[in-house]
Amino acid sequence: MPSPASSPAGRPRSPRWERRKGARPGELLDAALDLFVEKGYAATRLDDVAARAGVSKGTLYLYYASKEDLFKAVVRQNIVPLIEAFERDVAQSNATSAELLGEFFRQWWSSFGATRLPGIAKLVVGEAGNFPELARFFQQEVVLRNAMLLRSIIERGIRQGEFRPVDIDACLHLWISPMVMRALWEHSILPCCPPGLEVPIERFLATHLDFVLGALAPRAQPGQSGRVS
Amino acid sequence: MPSPASSPAGRPRSPRWERRKGARPGELLDAALDLFVEKGYAATRLDDVAARAGVSKGTLYLYYASKEDLFKAVVRQNIVPLIEAFERDVAQSNATSAELLGEFFRQWWSSFGATRLPGIAKLVVGEAGNFPELARFFQQEVVLRNAMLLRSIIERGIRQGEFRPVDIDACLHLWISPMVMRALWEHSILPCCPPGLEVPIERFLATHLDFVLGALAPRAQPGQSGRVS
Amino acid sequence: MPSPASSPAGRPRSPRWERRKGARPGELLDAALDLFVEKGYAATRLDDVAARAGVSKGTLYLYYASKEDLFKAVVRQNIVPLIEAFERDVAQSNATSAELLGEFFRQWWSSFGATRLPGIAKLVVGEAGNFPELARFFQQEVVLRNAMLLRSIIERGIRQGEFRPVDIDACLHLWISPMVMRALWEHSILPCCPPGLEVPIERFLATHLDFVLGALAPRAQPGQSGRVS
Amino acid sequence: MPSPASSPAGRPRSPRWERRKGARPGELLDAALDLFVEKGYAATRLDDVAARAGVSKGTLYLYYASKEDLFKAVVRQNIVPLIEAFERDVAQSNATSAELLGEFFRQWWSSFGATRLPGIAKLVVGEAGNFPELARFFQQEVVLRNAMLLRSIIERGIRQGEFRPVDIDACLHLWISPMVMRALWEHSILPCCPPGLEVPIERFLATHLDFVLGALAPRAQPGQSGRVS
DNA sequence: GATGAATGAGTCTTCATTCAT
DNA sequence: TATGAATGAAGACTCATTCAT
Numbered sequence: 001m002p003s004p005a006s007s008p009a010g011r012p013r014s015p016r017w018e019r020r021k022g023a024r025p026g027e028l029l030d031a032a033l034d035l036f037v038e039k040g041y042a043a044t045r046l047d048d049v050a051a052r053a054g055v056s057k058g059t060l061y062l063y064y065a066s067k068e069d070l071f072k073a074v075v076r077q078n079i080v081p082l083i084e085a086f087e088r089d090v091a092q093s094n095a096t097s098a099e100l101l102g103e104f105f106r107q108w109w110s111s112f113g114a115t116r117l118p119g120i121a122k123l124v125v126g127e128a129g130n131f132p133e134l135a136r137f138f139q140q141e142v143v144l145r146n147a148m149l150l151r152s153i154i155e156r157g158i159r160q161g162e163f164r165p166v167d168i169d170a171c172l173h174l175w176i177s178p179m180v181m182r183a184l185w186e187h188s189i190l191p192c193c194p195p196g197l198e199v200p201i202e203r204f205l206a207t208h209l210d211f212v213l214g215a216l217a218p219r220a221q222p223g224q225s226g227r228v229s
Numbered sequence: 230m231p232s233p234a235s236s237p238a239g240r241p242r243s244p245r246w247e248r249r250k251g252a253r254p255g256e257l258l259d260a261a262l263d264l265f266v267e268k269g270y271a272a273t274r275l276d277d278v279a280a281r282a283g284v285s286k287g288t289l290y291l292y293y294a295s296k297e298d299l300f301k302a303v304v305r306q307n308i309v310p311l312i313e314a315f316e317r318d319v320a321q322s323n324a325t326s327a328e329l330l331g332e333f334f335r336q337w338w339s340s341f342g343a344t345r346l347p348g349i350a351k352l353v354v355g356e357a358g359n360f361p362e363l364a365r366f367f368q369q370e371v372v373l374r375n376a377m378l379l380r381s382i383i384e385r386g387i388r389q390g391e392f393r394p395v396d397i398d399a400c401l402h403l404w405i406s407p408m409v410m411r412a413l414w415e416h417s418i419l420p421c422c423p424p425g426l427e428v429p430i431e432r433f434l435a436t437h438l439d440f441v442l443g444a445l446a447p448r449a450q451p452g453q454s455g456r457v458s
Numbered sequence: 459m460p461s462p463a464s465s466p467a468g469r470p471r472s473p474r475w476e477r478r479k480g481a482r483p484g485e486l487l488d489a490a491l492d493l494f495v496e497k498g499y500a501a502t503r504l505d506d507v508a509a510r511a512g513v514s515k516g517t518l519y520l521y522y523a524s525k526e527d528l529f530k531a532v533v534r535q536n537i538v539p540l541i542e543a544f545e546r547d548v549a550q551s552n553a554t555s556a557e558l559l560g561e562f563f564r565q566w567w568s569s570f571g572a573t574r575l576p577g578i579a580k581l582v583v584g585e586a587g588n589f590p591e592l593a594r595f596f597q598q599e600v601v602l603r604n605a606m607l608l609r610s611i612i613e614r615g616i617r618q619g620e621f622r623p624v625d626i627d628a629c630l631h632l633w634i635s636p637m638v639m640r641a642l643w644e645h646s647i648l649p650c651c652p653p654g655l656e657v658p659i660e661r662f663l664a665t666h667l668d669f670v671l672g673a674l675a676p677r678a679q680p681g682q683s684g685r686v687s
Numbered sequence: 688m689p690s691p692a693s694s695p696a697g698r699p700r701s702p703r704w705e706r707r708k709g710a711r712p713g714e715l716l717d718a719a720l721d722l723f724v725e726k727g728y729a730a731t732r733l734d735d736v737a738a739r740a741g742v743s744k745g746t747l748y749l750y751y752a753s754k755e756d757l758f759k760a761v762v763r764q765n766i767v768p769l770i771e772a773f774e775r776d777v778a779q780s781n782a783t784s785a786e787l788l789g790e791f792f793r794q795w796w797s798s799f800g801a802t803r804l805p806g807i808a809k810l811v812v813g814e815a816g817n818f819p820e821l822a823r824f825f826q827q828e829v830v831l832r833n834a835m836l837l838r839s840i841i842e843r844g845i846r847q848g849e850f851r852p853v854d855i856d857a858c859l860h861l862w863i864s865p866m867v868m869r870a871l872w873e874h875s876i877l878p879c880c881p882p883g884l885e886v887p888i889e890r891f892l893a894t895h896l897d898f899v900l901g902a903l904a905p906r907a908q909p910g911q912s913g914r915v916s
Numbered sequence: 917g918a919t920g921a922a923t924g925a926g927t928c929t930t931c932a933t934t935c936a937t
Numbered sequence: 938t939a940t941g942a943a944t945g946a947a948g949a950c951t952c953a954t955t956c957a958t
Binding site: 015016017018019045046047057058061066067 | 926927928929930931934935936937
Binding site: 123126133135138143182193196203204215 | 267268269270271272351352353354355356357358359361362364365367368372373395396398399400402403406407409410411413417418420421422423425426428432433436437440443444
C-alpha cells in the first residue's frame with residue numbers, strides 16, 4: 001500500500017506546476033491588464049497579477065524584469081495589434097467618403113471603444129507624469145495613427161468635392177474626442193454611478209455621425225446639413 | 230462682523246504666522262492638489278505634501294485624518310467653488326441662446342479647462358475604481374451640473390425657436406467631451422510629447438462653436454438631422 | 459479596576475518608544491559593526507541590526523539610506539578615530555628610535571589588533587570586489603597612513619645612525635603583515651578551531667620586535683643583508 | 688581496461704562533449720572558484736556558476752546538493768592538490784637548511800601565492816563565522832601542514848647547528864604571515880587601488896629571506912643581525 | 917497646536933532549490 | 938542525464954500613521 005505522499009500508481013497525478021513557456025507571457029499580460037485597469041498602476045500588486053495568471057510571483061519575473069517593465073509591455077502589446085487591425089479594416093473599404101466616415105466611427109467603437117483599450121488609455125493618461133516615454137509611445141502609436149486615419153478620410157472627401165473644406169486639425173480633435181471620452185467614461189466613472197440618463201451607444205454614434213456629416217456637407221445650395229439616410 | 234479667519238478689512242495686518250492657523254487647511258489642500266495631479270494618488274507621499282505646504286508631517290494629520298481623507302478633501306473642495314462660480318457666470322447672462330452658447334464654451338475653458346480642474350478630473354477618472362464614492366460625487370457635482378447648464382441653454386434656444394430640436398442628451402456628451410478631452414490631454418499626454426501639430430485653443434473653441442451652432446441652426450425646409458428619438 | 463490596556467494611573471508607563479535622535483546613529487553603527495563582522499555583509503539582515511540596536515527596521519532608514527550606506531558608514535566611522543588616536547600616540551613619544559619601534563608595535567596591537575578593527579579589515583578584504591571605493595578608502599586611510607608612520611620611525615633611525623640602511627618599502631610590508639595577519643586570524647579562523655598551539659600575544663610581539671631590531675642593527679663589519687635597491 | 692571517463696592514453700580522440708561527463712565536476716568547481724573569489728560566497732549566484740561552466744542550473748544540482756556543498760567542495764578540492772604538490776616539492780630537496788628555506792619561500796609563492804589559493808583563503812577568512820567547519824578544515828589542511836613544513840626545516844637547521852635556536856612557534860607565524868598577507872592583498876585591496884609604491888615580488892621575497900636567515904644566523908662571532916637584548 | 921522621530925505592515929525583487937520534460 | 942521553467946521563502950526598502958516631546 002503506497003504512502004499517499006509518494007506518487008501512487010494509477011492516479012492522474014496532478015503536477016505541482018506545468019511548463020508552458022509559450023503561453024505564459026500572454027497570460028501574464030492579460031492578468032496584468034485586467035488588474036492595472038481595475039486598480040491603477042500603483043495599487044496593483046504583482047502577487048495578484050501572478051495569482052490571477054495562475055503562477056507564482058517568481059514566475060512573473062522570468063518574463064518581465066520589473067513591475068514597470070510589465071506595465072510597459074501591457075500597454076505596448078495590447079495596443080499595437082488593435083491599431084493595426086483597425087487600420088487594415090478601414091483601408092479595405094472603397095465606399096464614398098461619407099460612408100467611410102460612418103465606417104470609421106463604427107469600427108472605432110467596435111475595435112477600441114468596446115475593448116479594453118480605453119482602460120489602457122485611462123492608465124496612460126493617469127500615469128503619463130510617471131511614465132513619460134509611455135505617454136509618447138501612446139501619442140505616436142495610437143493617437144496620431146488614429147488621427148491620420150481620420151484625416152485621410154476627410155482629405156479624400158474634400159479633394160473629391162464630397163466634403164466642404166474645413167479646419168481639419170481642429171476637426172480631428174473635435175470628432176475623435178467624443179468617442180474617446182465616452183469610452184474612458186465607461187471604464188471609470190460610469191461603473192460607479194447609479195444608472196442615469198445614458199444615451200445608448202448606437203444613438204450616440206448616429207448623432208455624432210450626423211453632426212459630422214452636417215459639418216462637412218457642401219454649402220452651395222441652401223438647406224441641408226448632415227443627412228445620411 | 231467678520232470672521233477672524235477670513236481676512237477682514239480694517240484689521241491691523243497680522244504677521245504671517247498668526248494667520249496661518251486658519252490658512253493651513255487651504256495650504257495643505259493646495260500642496261496636495263499639485264502633487265496628486267502631478268504624480269497620481271499612490272505616488273504622492275504625504276511627506277512631500279507637508280513639505281510643500283511648509284509644515285511637518287504630523288501637522289497634516291491635525292487637519293486630515295488620513296491620506297484618503299486628504300484626497301477626498303482635495304477633490305471636493307477644489308471643485309465646488311469652481312462649479313458655483315461657473316454657474317453664477319452663466320446665469321447672469323441674458324444674451325441670445327447662440328451668444329449664450331458661445332459664452333458657455335469660452336467660460337468653460339477659462340473656468341475649468343485653464344485651471345487645475347482637469348488635473349482633478351484625471352485623478353478621479355484614474356482612481357474611480359479605488360474611490361467609487363468620489364466618482365459618484367464627481368458625477369453628481371461636476372458632470373451632471375455642467376450638463377444641466379448646457380442642457381438649459383439648448384432647451385431655451387429650442388423653446389424660443391432659435392435652435393432646431395435635437396437629441397439633447399446625446400448633444401451634451403458630444404459637445405462637452407471635446408472640451409474635457411482637450412483639457413485632460415493638456416494635463417497628461419501633451420506635456421510629455423514634443424510639440425506637435427496642436428491647434429490653438431481659440432481656433433479650437435471657435436471651430437467647435439461653429440459646428441455646434443451649425444448643428445442647431447433651424448432648417449429652411451424639413452428633413453433635418455439630429456432626430457430626437 | 460482599570461482595563462490593563464488603557465494606561466492605568468500610577469504606572470510608570472513605559473512608552474512604546476523613545477526619542478533619541480542623537481544617540482541612534484552610534485548605536486546603529488555599533489550593532490551593524492558587530493553583525494557585519496560576525497556574519498559578513500550579505501548574511502547580515504537589517505532586521506537584525508535594527509533589533510540589536512533596539513529600534514525598528516524603519517528607524518534604521520531614518521539614519522542610513524541603504525544597507526550599502528550603512529556598511530560604508532560602519533567602515534569609515536570606526537576606522538578614522540582609531541587611526542587618529544594611534545597617530546597621536548606615536549607622535550607624542552620622544553624615545554630612541556628602537557624604543558619607538560617597540561612602542562609602535564605595542565600600540566598597534568592595543569589600538570588596532572585588540573579592537574574590532576581587524577573585523578573591519580576582514581570585511582573590507584572580503585568585499586573589496588563588491589565595494590571598490592571602500593577598498594580604496596581603506597588603503598588610503600588605514601594602510602598607507604599606518605605604513606607612513608612606521609616608515610617615519612625607520613627613516614629617523616637610519617638618519618640618526620641608530621639603524622642601518624634597509625629596503626624600507628619591503629620592510630613596511632614584512633613587518634606590519636604579521637601584526638595584521640595575527641589580528642585577522644583571531645577574528646576569523648581561530649574562534650572556530652580547537653585551542654591549538656597558539657603563541658601568546660606578548661611573546662609574539664616580543665619576538666617580532668626582536669627580529670626587527672636585529673634586522674636594523676648596524677653591522678660592525680661589512681657583508682650585511684637587506685640591500686636598499 | 689581504462690575507465691571511459693578518465694582520459695586513457697591511446698584512446699581515439701573523443702569529441703569534446705563525450706569527455707564532458709567526467710569533466711563536469713571539475714569545470715563546475717573551476718567556474719565556482721572564480722566567482723566565489725571574485726564576488727564572495729553570498730554574492731555569487733548559482734545561475735552564473737552554471738553559465739560560466741557552460742551547463743544549465745539544474746545540472747549543477749546533479750553534482751552538488753546545494754550551494755553550501757559546492758562551496759565546500761571548491762575549497763576542499765582546490766586546496767588539497769596544491770598542498771600535496773608543495774609538500775612533495777619541498778621533501779625532495781636535500782640542500783642545506785638555508786637553501787631549503789629559500790626554496791620554501793620561493794616555492795610557496797609559486798605554488799600558492801601566484802595561484803588562486805589566496806582567493807580561497809580570503810573566502811575562508813571571510814566566511815569562517817558562517818562555515819566554521821570549513822575554517823577548521825582550512826586550519827588543519829593548509830595552515831598547520833604549511834607550518835609543519837616550515838617548522839621541520841627550521842628544526843633541522845637548528846639540530847644541525849646551521850641555525851641558532853629560536854622561538855619556533857612564533858617564527859612560524861612571523862615568517863609565513865608576510866607571504867600570506869601579500870597574497871591576500873593582491874587578491875582584494877590591490878586590484879581596486881591606483882598603482883602605488885608596490886615592492887616587486889622578487890625583492891619582497893629576497894628581503895624576507897634575508898631577514899629570516901639573519902635571524903637564524905648563529906651568534907658565535909659578534910656583530911651580526913638579530914640582536915635585541 | 918506643532919513637530920518629526922519611530923513604527924511596522926506591505927511590496928517589490930532575488931535566488932537557491934525543485935521537478936516536469 | 939540534462940534542461941530550464943516554476944517555485945516560494947527571505948530580505949531590502951517605503952511610507953502612511955502614531956505619539957513622545
